[in-house]
Amino acid sequence: MLSNKVVDKLRGYRTPFYLYDLDLLRQTLRLVGEACDKYGYKMHYSMKANSDRRVMECVKEAGMGIDCVSGNEVVYAVEMGFDPKEIVFAGVGKRDEEIVYGIEHGIMAFNCESKHEVEIINEIAAGLGKKVDVALRINPDIDSKTEEHITTGKADCKFGISRRELAELFDELPALKYVNVMGLHFHVGSQITDMSVFELLCQEVNKLYAWIVEQGIRIESLDMGGGLGVDYNDPDGQPLPDVEAYFDVFAKNLKIEPHTVVRFELGRAVVAQCGELISKVLYLKVNESGRRVAVIDASMTELIRPAMYNAHHAVENLDGAGRDKDIFTVVGTVCESSDNFAVSEEFPEFRRGDFVTIKTAGAYGASMASTYNMHLLPAAVYSDDL
Numbered sequence: 001m002l003s004n005k006v007v008d009k010l011r012g013y014r015t016p017f018y019l020y021d022l023d024l025l026r027q028t029l030r031l032v033g034e035a036c037d038k039y040g041y042k043m044h045y046s047m048k049a050n051s052d053r054r055v056m057e058c059v060k061e062a063g064m065g066i067d068c069v070s071g072n073e074v075v076y077a078v079e080m081g082f083d084p085k086e087i088v089f090a091g092v093g094k095r096d097e098e099i100v101y102g103i104e105h106g107i108m109a110f111n112c113e114s115k116h117e118v119e120i121i122n123e124i125a126a127g128l129g130k131k132v133d134v135a136l137r138i139n140p141d142i143d144s145k146t147e148e149h150i151t152t153g154k155a156d157c158k159f160g161i162s163r164r165e166l167a168e169l170f171d172e173l174p175a176l177k178y179v180n181v182m183g184l185h186f187h188v189g190s191q192i193t194d195m196s197v198f199e200l201l202c203q204e205v206n207k208l209y210a211w212i213v214e215q216g217i218r219i220e221s222l223d224m225g226g227g228l229g230v231d232y233n234d235p236d237g238q239p240l241p242d243v244e245a246y247f248d249v250f251a252k253n254l255k256i257e258p259h260t261v262v263r264f265e266l267g268r269a270v271v272a273q274c275g276e277l278i279s280k281v282l283y284l285k286v287n288e289s290g291r292r293v294a295v296i297d298a299s300m301t302e303l304i305r306p307a308m309y310n311a312h313h314a315v316e317n318l319d320g321a322g323r324d325k326d327i328f329t330v331v332g333t334v335c336e337s338s339d340n341f342a343v344s345e346e347f348p349e350f351r352r353g354d355f356v357t358i359k360t361a362g363a364y365g366a367s368m369a370s371t372y373n374m375h376l377l378p379a380a381v382y383s384d385d386l
């Protein structure tokens with residue numbers, strides 16, 4: 001909960017904007033870093049979750065590598081001074097020029113998502129006269145038991161190489177002289193809170209790993225992706241992710257050779273709780289059905305998760321202390337009926353001008369913002385500057 005002192009400082013900024021608690025971010029990064037050291041794991045922060053420059057600077061100070069999913073992300077990470085040898089580049093649709101940039105800047109590996117992609121990278125690398133390290137992102141056909149739109153490891157998802165293509169690729173590999181298969185990559189979904197999903201993933205990975213080693217491939221790197229969920233309902237009670245419990249599942253269940261470095265690509269768990277979206281009440285109304293509605297000046301253009309996934313974020317009226325409570329629906333300004341932040345929840349009475357915060361918005365918030373309805377992209381305010 002933000003203190004009154006902080007809220008008073010925020011009143012000088014034009015709403016809506018993201019507020020980042022950089023102390024909490026640093027604390028989270030320290031926790032993740034210490035857990036990595038304990039287990040001997042390597043973290044590549046998944047910058048798609050939040051590529052805000054100040055956030056990325058904290059990640060860099062923490063000494064993490066980066067997981068990118070577009071050429072522009074690779075360029076941004078390289079220009080920010082991340083070591084290219086610590087950058088992995090995933091995604092089902094890498095463009096030729098993005099591949100060229102990655103090769104020329106010597107990134108650690110391309111996480112390849114199809115046999116065709118490996119063939120094309122081989123062709124491009126041959127043209128550049130360079131041998132390129134690739135990791136194979138394999139589709140393990142696992143249900144991550146999370147929201148359907150953020151599950152990525154089931155057989156029919158667009159992500160990863162199928163077992164069928166994998167066998168064909170291994171037949172072809174001797175002819176692909178410009179790629180070096182040095183690793184495997186998995187990522188089965190996001191906002192996963194059921195650790196048995198990761199246990200199941202380990203079991204599938206163990207089978208695939210053993211089979212691939214049998215094919216004569218030395219696996220230097222095993223990238224288990226991201227996916228660890230956070231508590232959207234109780235952000236103040238659970239501000240830090242349980243990385244120990246998460247890593248423990250892998251430490252107990254993975255059966256791999258000692259030379260293989262285990263990597264992770266957490267995004268949400270690193271940045272979700274350090275960010276909140278600050279907004280102001282514009283209007284109050286009672287709609288035809290009798291529902292009391294508070295219209296705030298934030299919308300799906302700043303935070304699309306509720307509209308896109310029906311995701312729940314805790315919403316708080318920062319000016320509501322001591323007021324009577326009632327049931328409200330909190331909506332944004334955009335011309336879409338899905339543009340809601342809270343539906344029929346209890347809040348202290350809203351008044352025009354009240355400050356409202358939407359919590360746990362640091363991940364997939366600002367990075368998914370759009371200019372729909374010609375809205376401005378949201379600004380950011382940092383706790384260090386208050």
Ligand SMILES: Cc1ncc(COP(=O)(O)O)c(C=O)c1O
Pocket residue numbers: 046049067090091187189190191225226227228265266267268269
């Ligand atoms: C390949 C890959 N790695 C890592 C992540 C980060 O996932 P999360 O934010 O759930 O940790 C994603 C997210 O979609 C991803 O696609």
